[in-house]
Amino acid sequence: MKLTVSRLYKYRDTLIRFRQIGMVRVFSDDLAEDMNTSATQVRKDFSLFGISGNKKGGYQIHRLIIQLDRLLGKDKTHFVIIVGAGNLGKALMNYGGFEEEGFKVVAVFDNDPRKISRKGKIPVLPVQGLERFIKARELDLGIIAVPYFAAQEVAGRMTAAGIKGILNFAPVSLKVPGDCFVSNINVQLELETVSYFAKIMKENKKHSQQKKAL
Amino acid sequence: MKLTVSRLYKYRDTLIRFRQIGMVRVFSDDLAEDMNTSATQVRKDFSLFGISGNKKGGYQIHRLIIQLDRLLGKDKTHFVIIVGAGNLGKALMNYGGFEEEGFKVVAVFDNDPRKISRKGKIPVLPVQGLERFIKARELDLGIIAVPYFAAQEVAGRMTAAGIKGILNFAPVSLKVPGDCFVSNINVQLELETVSYFAKIMKENKKHSQQKKAL
DNA sequence: ATCATTTTGTGATTCTTTTCACAATAAATC
DNA sequence: GATTTATTGTGAAAAGAATCACAAAATGAT
Ligand SMILES: NC(=O)c1ccc[n+]([C@@H]2O[C@H](COP(=O)([O-])OP(=O)(O)OC[C@H]3O[C@@H](n4cnc5c(N)ncnc54)[C@H](O)[C@@H]3O)[C@@H](O)[C@H]2O)c1
Ligand SMILES: NC(=O)c1ccc[n+]([C@@H]2O[C@H](COP(=O)([O-])OP(=O)(O)OC[C@H]3O[C@@H](n4cnc5c(N)ncnc54)[C@H](O)[C@@H]3O)[C@@H](O)[C@H]2O)c1
Numbered sequence A, B: 001m002k003l004t005v006s007r008l009y010k011y012r013d014t015l016i017r018f019r020q021i022g023m024v025r026v027f028s029d030d031l032a033e034d035m036n037t038s039a040t041q042v043r044k045d046f047s048l049f050g051i052s053g054n055k056k057g058g059y060q061i062h063r064l065i066i067q068l069d070r071l072l073g074k075d076k077t078h079f080v081i082i083v084g085a086g087n088l089g090k091a092l093m094n095y096g097g098f099e100e101e102g103f104k105v106v107a108v109f110d111n112d113p114r115k116i117s118r119k120g121k122i123p124v125l126p127v128q129g130l131e132r133f134i135k136a137r138e139l140d141l142g143i144i145a146v147p148y149f150a151a152q153e154v155a156g157r158m159t160a161a162g163i164k165g166i167l168n169f170a171p172v173s174l175k176v177p178g179d180c181f182v183s184n185i186n187v188q189l190e191l192e193t194v195s196y197f198a199k200i201m202k203e204n205k206k207h208s209q210q211k212k213a214l
Numbered sequence C: 001a002t003c004a005t006t007t008t009g010t011g012a013t014t015c016t017t018t019t020c021a022c023a024a025t026a027a028a029t030c
Numbered sequence D: 001g002a003t004t005t006a007t008t009g010t011g012a013a014a015a016g017a018a019t020c021a022c023a024a025a026a027t028g029a030t
Helices: A002-020 A028-035 A038-048 A060-070 A087-093 A127-137 A148-160 A187-214 B002-020 B030-033 B039-048 B061-072 B087-093 B127-137 B146-161 B188-214
Strands: A078-083 A103-110 A124-126 A141-144 A165-168 A179-185 B080-085 B103-109 B124-126 B141-145 B165-168 B179-183
Touching: A002 A028, A002 A038, A002 B188, A028 A038, A038 A187, A038 B103, A060 B124, A078 A087, A078 A127, A087 B087, A103 A127, A124 A127, A127 A148, A141 A179, A165 B188, A179 B188, A187 B002, A187 B103, A187 B141, A187 B165, B002 B030, B002 B039, B002 B061, B030 B039, B061 B127, B061 B146, B080 B087, B080 B127, B087 B165, B103 B127, B124 B127, B141 B146, B146 B165, B146 B188, B179 B188
Parallel strands: A078 A103, A078 A141, A103 A124, A141 A165, A165 A179, B080 B103, B080 B141, B103 B124, B141 B165, B165 B179
Antiparallel strands: none
């Protein structure tokens, strides 16, 4: 389910690129190839969400995007706050890609007075005002970009104020109430995992060379 | 397998925090709780990699960390390059967490002459020299932090030069040879997924309130 | 109009991951 | 030293995700 949803977003991405280069229709095959998956997977995902195409004719890109947009909530702007205006928080804040995808970062919060600034395009505010801000605007989405030891506290405050979805960059598992969804991006962990499998790749190569040599 | 490995790295993280606060032994329960998983999962993961503890006595943290270190290659320093010295590439480059975890960023590459600089702690070099650099140092690990339209080209050059593991931040699926492992961090996608499920959380709440009201 | 071809949509199957259930055993208690 | 208790380790079962296999339908060719 989670995996299907995230693939649906990726299909949409791919479809938008396809449309940009002038394509009008796609087959499940085309999507699969672009995304390194199988055509069956694509069709099963669509089928699960009641999306259908034409036998032999494939899918009309434009129509498909509209359907996905509605399904995935891409027809609205989503407002987001970031807590932590450090190295990473600032990179996220200045990243243009979010707005293009319908996410608007409305404010960043930090507990270091030196980081506070109401001047920029996106204000950086004292974290004291976090709850009030979230409640006043009925925000649902928050990004955590504080050090690991502060992450749980921030998550607690966010959820208490009504946040229902958290994207967490701190390398710890957050405890949140059952009505809040958390996704973790743990960069170190990903790099570690890559390094583990890179090593295996090298060893396999050695083995297969040994095999060849026999 | 992939999931087990990434959990092993997380167990290690947790164990190191536990050791820092003076703990000497843990039970599968403790690890599970800290990581939001089940005790059975922990033990099964360990069992899969031949790690064992004492019945009733649990696991000795120090010993366990040593075992994991060896298993996960944390007893060596891993050298990494980053391609793309933009917004994100710079944040990664300045991030202290990698070195702490045994990863050393040896160089960053960019194709924009204005980004080049040999002055800093980590040099930013012209991307022309990428292959030569990788080959000369027999590097295995690369991070891609270039725009989506440049990512495939960079991946191709990396793998051709011998890179065996790629951490990719560009929101596209890379085509790489079978002897290279890729892990994708797609921040937009994660945020989209969070927003999808956050919406569901809200709707569920409405429903359960309706149910209560009946 | 008929036939061959292409592509979808999905039930059945296989594969993977997680959870369950419980025997084995080390430590603590009586 | 026997008994109770806590905890591990793992085969078996369940749940979840991906793949297979093929019928159904749309299109194009003859
Ligand atoms: N920078 C990276 O490239 C990178 C890579 C991987 C992971 N991360 C993770 O992302 C998180 C942020 O990393 P960073 O490099 O930006 O760290 P950083 O130290 O540069 O920034 C953290 C910011 O959070 C603020 N902060 C601390 N406690 C707070 C609190 N209770 N409330 C509000 N603000 C608070 C600090 O004032 C600081 O501005 C960390 O958990 C880190 O492990 C960062
Ligand atoms: N910045 C963020 O917070 C963020 C968030 C999510 C995703 N991303 C993704 O990460 C990637 C980088 O984002 P960014 O914000 O740093 O972009 P950016 O434009 O700030 O930086 C990209 C850098 O790559 C360099 N570059 C372009 N083509 C190159 C090539 N062929 N070889 C070498 N260098 C090349 C550019 O000169 C530039 O310095 C993008 O794919 C983006 O979608 C970034």
